[in-house]
Amino acid sequence: xxxxxxxxxxxxxxxxxxxxxxxxxxxxxxxxxxxxxxxxxxxxxxxxxxxxxxxxxxxxxxxxxxxxxxxxxxxxxxxxxxxxxxxxxxxxxxxxxxxxxxxxxxxxxxxxxxxxxxxxxxxxxxxxxxxxxxxxxxxxxxxxxxxxxxxxxxxxxxxxxxxxxxxxxxxxxxxxxxxxxxxxxxxxxxxxxxxxxxxxxxxxxxxxxxxxxxxxxxxxxxxxxxxxxxxxxxxxxxxxxxxxxxxxxxxxxxxxxxxxxxxxxxxxxxxxxxxxxxxxxxxxxxxxxxxxxxxxxxxxxxxxxxxxxxxxxxxxxxxxxxxxxxxxxxxxxxxxxxxxxxxxxxxxxxxxxxxxxxxxxxxxxxxxxxxxxxxxxxxxxxxxxxxxxxxxxxxxxxx
Numbered sequence: 001x002x003x004x005x006x007x008x009x010x011x012x013x014x015x016x017x018x019x020x021x022x023x024x025x026x027x028x029x030x031x032x033x034x035x036x037x038x039x040x041x042x043x044x045x046x047x048x049x050x051x052x053x054x055x056x057x058x059x060x061x062x063x064x065x066x067x068x069x070x071x072x073x074x075x076x077x078x079x080x081x082x083x084x085x086x087x088x089x090x091x092x093x094x095x096x097x098x099x100x101x102x103x104x105x106x107x108x109x110x111x112x113x114x115x116x117x118x119x120x121x122x123x124x125x126x127x128x129x130x131x132x133x134x135x136x137x138x139x140x141x142x143x144x145x146x147x148x149x150x151x152x153x154x155x156x157x158x159x160x161x162x163x164x165x166x167x168x169x170x171x172x173x174x175x176x177x178x179x180x181x182x183x184x185x186x187x188x189x190x191x192x193x194x195x196x197x198x199x200x201x202x203x204x205x206x207x208x209x210x211x212x213x214x215x216x217x218x219x220x221x222x223x224x225x226x227x228x229x230x231x232x233x234x235x236x237x238x239x240x241x242x243x244x245x246x247x248x249x250x251x252x253x254x255x256x257x258x259x260x261x262x263x264x265x266x267x268x269x270x271x272x273x274x275x276x277x278x279x280x281x282x283x284x285x286x287x288x289x290x291x292x293x294x295x296x297x298x299x300x301x302x303x304x305x306x307x308x309x310x311x312x313x314x315x316x317x318x319x320x321x322x323x324x325x326x327x328x329x330x331x332x333x334x335x336x337x338x339x340x341x342x343x344x345x346x347x348x349x350x351x352x353x354x355x356x357x358x359x360x361x362x363x364x365x366x367x368x369x370x371x372x373x374x375x376x377x378x379x380x381x382x383x384x385x386x387x388x389x390x391x392x393x394x395x396x397x398x399x
Contacts, residue, residue, distance in 0.1 A: 005058065005059055007058075007249050007251065008251070008256070008259075008260035008265055009248045009249065009251045009255060009256050009259040009260045010051065010054075010055070010245070010248060010249055010259075010268075011259075011260075011264075011265045011268035011269065012258070012259030012260055012261065012264035012265050012267075012268050013047070013051065013215075013244075013245070013248050013259055013268070014048070014051060014267075014268040014271045015264050015265065015266070015267030015268035015269075015271055016044075016215075016259070016264065016267070017044040017045075017047045017048055017051075017271070018044070018267055018268070018270075018271035018272075018274045018275050019267055019274075020040045020041065020043070020044040020219065021041050021044045021045065021125070021275055021278070022274065022278045022282075022303065022306060023037070023039065023040070023041075024037075024039035024040060024041030024044070025041070025125075025278065025279050025282070026282075026299060026303075027039065028104045028105070028279065029104065029279070029282045029283055029286050029302065030286070030295060030298075030299060032295065033295060033299065038220075038223050040219045040220070040223075042174075042232045042233070043218060043219050043222075043232060043237075044219075045128050046181075046184050046232065046233070046237055046238070046241050047218070047241050047244070047245070048128070049128075049131070049132075049135075049181050049184035049185055049188065049241070050184045050185070050187060050188035050191070050238065050241035050242045050244075050245050051188060051245050052132060052135065052185060052188065053135070053184065053185035053186060053187065053188025053189040053190075053191075053192065053242070054188040054189065054191050054192040054195070054242070054245045054246065054249065055192065056135075056136075056139050056142075056189060056192065057142075057146065057188075057189040057190075057191075057192030057193050058192040058195055058196075058249075060073055060139075060143060061143065061146045061147075061189075061192060061193060061196075062196065064147065065140070065143050065144050065147045068333075070140050070143070071333065071336060072329075072333075073136075073139070073140070073143075074136065074137075074140075075325065075326065075329045075333075076326065077133075077136045078133075078136075078325070079321070079322045079323075079324075079325035079326050079329075080272075080322055081129065081132065081133065081272075082119075082325075083317065083318070083321025083322065083324075083325065084272065084273060084276060084313065084314075084317050084318040084321060085119075085126075085129055085276060086117065087313070087317050088126075088276040088277055088280075089107065089113070089116045089117060089121070089126065091277070091280055092105065092106070092107050092123065092124065092126075092280055093107045093113045093116075095280055095283070095284075096108065103280070103283060104279065104283060105123050105124030105125075105279055106123065107121065107123045108123075119133050120176060121176070122175070122176050124279055125275055125276060125279065126276075127174055127175065127176055130176035130177075130178075131175075131176065131177065131178045131181045134177075134178035135178055135181075135182075135185045138178070141155060142159070142186075142189060145159070146193060159186060162179075162182060163182060163183045163186055163187075163235070166179060166180065166182055166183055166235070167183065167234065167235030167238075174233075180233060181233075183235055183238035183239075184238045184241055184242070187238050187239055187241070187242035188241070188242045188245055190242065191242045191243070191245055191246035191249070192246075192249075194246060195246060195249050195250070198250060201250065203247075203250045203251070203252035203253070204252065204253070205252070205253045205254050207247065207250075207252040207255075208252030208253045208254030208255040208256070208257075209254050210247075211244065211247040211248060211252055211254075211255045212254065212255055212258065214240070214243070214244055214247070215244055215248075218237075218240050218241065218244055267307075269314065270307070270310045270311050270314040272314075272318065273310040273311075273313040273314040273317075273318050274306065274307065274310035277306070277309060277310055277313055278306040278310065281302075281305055281306045281309040281310070282302040282303070282305070282306050285301065285302040285305040285306070286298060286302055289301055289302075
């Protein structure tokens with residue numbers, strides 16, 4: 001993790017969000033305990049969206065927008081998500097098809113399974129994956145705006161209008177369409193852009209304490225003040241999520257000590273596998289150990305099994321699957337990247353003609369120089385001795 005663009009605190013923030021999603025679903029596995037739980041799953045997913053927007057702008061925003069870079073980006077993002085996602089979909093579909101098992105978040109039937117395979121499903125935590133993929137497909141447009149803001153000012157205005165309208169209409173949050181989640185991604189991307197301009201700002205310990213306070217308020221305000229904002233998915237929460245991500249990315253002292261700690265970063269490392277697999281893993285763990293211990297102990301055991309299972313899946317499926325797809329792409333990318341457009345072919349032909357012209361000019365110049373040299377060489381004097389000596393020397397030189 002020595003990359004210059006790697007920010008340890010963001011890994012920890014991702015880990016905290018993943019753990020809160022797991023905590024929000026404990027009530028699904030243990031209905032008796034559910035009334036005593038405070039769930040913060042929506043807040044965690046909103047933070048995930050803002051974090052994704054930040055990282056895309058931070059990692060790619062300063063790179064040139066070329067066909068090669070865009071294809072590399074899309075393949076990298078697809079490889080990051082799809083292999084382990086597909087395994088999770090297959091596992092949930094298998095559990096859903098078992099009679100008398102009553103899986104808590106089923107994929108119902110073949111049609112629903114196909115929808116999930118093509119990233120259009122909404123069972124359980126899978127609902128948040130389609131908006132993520134849709135944002136990746138939209139990001140090259142945002143990338144152009146970042147690279148040439150004056151040229152694409154119309155697009156920037158259009159995205160701004162879309163965010164404002166989204167906030168005024170108050171579209172529902174959960175769902176597989178990007179529109180209602182767009183402010184989280186875009187405000188996160190804006191925080192990623194601003195991050196590069198904050199290099200001169202060194203945050204203080206007070207900034208770190210304030211960041212942790214904002215993070216705590218972000219996750220708890222709906223439960224402490226339910227009348228203040230009962231609906232989480234709003235423009236205000238999108239702005240708050242982006243501000244928190246931007247502050248954490250500056251790695252203020254106190255915040256970094258908490259979020260960049262090794263255990264917290266470990267949960268960030270396995271966060272995606274934990275996010276996808278915690279419900280089926282905890283469900284199976286409860287079936288296995290239900291009769292062996294009381295429910296409080298069983299909850300702890302199922303949580304531990306979910307974490308260990310996520311680590312195993314991360315190491316055996318998520319990382320190898322991503323590497324395999326990226327390697328396949330790198331071995332075959334030249335087939336797409338190296339193809340020249342008609343304009344490229346015309347430019348190449350012009351360059352070739354110019355090169356040929358230069359060679360002809362160099363050849364003509366060389367011929368003229370030879371002719372000048374011949375014309376200026378003194379003729380040998382008449383006389384047997386001088387003529388014979390000159391001819392012999394010329395023959396030796398030719399030889």
